[in-house]
Amino acid sequence: MIRFDQVTKRYADGTTAVDDLSFEVAEGELVTLVGPSGCGKTTTMMMVNRLIEPTSGRIFVDGEDIATIDPVRLRRRIGYVIQQVGLFPHRTILDNTATVPALIGWKKPKARARAAELLDLVGLDPKTYGGRYPEQLSGGQRQRVGVARALAADPPVLLMDEPFGAVDPVVREQLQDEFLRMQAAVRKTVLLVTHDIEEAVRLGDRIAVYGQGRIEQFDTPGAVLGKPATPYVAEFVGADRGLKRLSVTAVEAADLEQPAVVGIDESAAQxxxxxxxxxxxxxxxxxxxxxxxxxxxxxxxxxxxxxxxxGELAHRMNAWVPVGAPLKQAFGVMLQHDAGWVAVLDGSRFLGVLTPAKLHEALRRSVDADALGVGRDEVDFDSVADA
Ligand SMILES: Nc1ncnc2c1ncn2[C@@H]1O[C@H](COP(=O)(O)OP(=O)(O)OP(=O)(O)O)[C@@H](O)[C@H]1O
Known part of the structure; x- marks a missing residue:
């Protein structure tokens, strides 16, 4: 959906910001570009909507070489979210959100109806917030409006440059969660720039870790954290990468142990x-x-x-997580309830329990599977005791 083919950007002063870059973002995929300041992330992103032109190489959006598309027309197909949000101060939130649909010629009622729908989607009640002006919102709320505005014309591609950078860590995590929920529903092709490795692994289906103008590793969060390709990547992702992996590895049914089970109507003696x-x-x-x-x-x-x-003797089971939850959540629930295991449910159906040993196995297996590019259940691994 977005493809870079040997793209280089050299600025007039001789700085090579991006050096012979080739990679692809698949349709509906969210790729995060992460790296230290000045490594070329923003330059990479701004070449996609032609705010910056490459020195050499080609970029394709939906199979089309963007050099052949009129930049204004191109930008209408690409939502753009930036840290400073850039809302018009004298327009209401509803009209700010409706900016792009209005630009591309939608009638006002239709554009506003769409804007209201989008505000709802990003968690802002249009009745409460639609009539306000940007200065009457919190930083986190403004950032949500930025996302709503970028989605308003339903572009297939979304570029996001540090979209949650200007808010405190708690609000940031909330916005990330909401964004992930929304992305699961709308499945845009997203390129997201961040300098924060936590954000990159949390949001990305795949992550591109940048060195100077080059991608050092392009892989799933689990693989980047579990098998850093170079010492540079290992240092960038941090010594606590094992812990970070807990948040990107999901609890699967295959990870679970089957404990003893009794029926609610069984007699106690039996x-x-x-x-x-x-x-x-x-x-x-x-x-x-x-x-x-x-x-x-x-x-x-x-x-x-x-x-x-x-049934009369049973205790309530508070230590549980839904299947598919990150291992980090399961571990957190285990600690919170001081439990040796957590129950794993599919809806309300009981699937099994996750123990600390199984959690460890799941972490190891996920990395091996990512590295091999095979399904997790096909991977053979030593038990913890044998390792
Ligand atoms: N207009 C410009 N002229 C010259 N050099 C530039 C220009 N814009 C960016 N650069 C340089 O290109 C390199 C890459 O910049 P870029 O903004 O893409 O980095 P970044 O990874 O997004 O950094 P940050 O995280 O700090 O925003 C940097 O060395 C920067 O100084």
Missing amino acids: AAARLRQEGARWAVVLDGQGDLHGWVGVDEVALAGAGGRV
């Missing part, structure tokens, strides 16, 4: 006998549909006496 036989100290309690009801300790069911039912 459950106790069975759990003792299995050598279990506790069990997960499920209802007839396989949904999670809670958990019980074997001693509790054993003491319940005749006529006791498992």
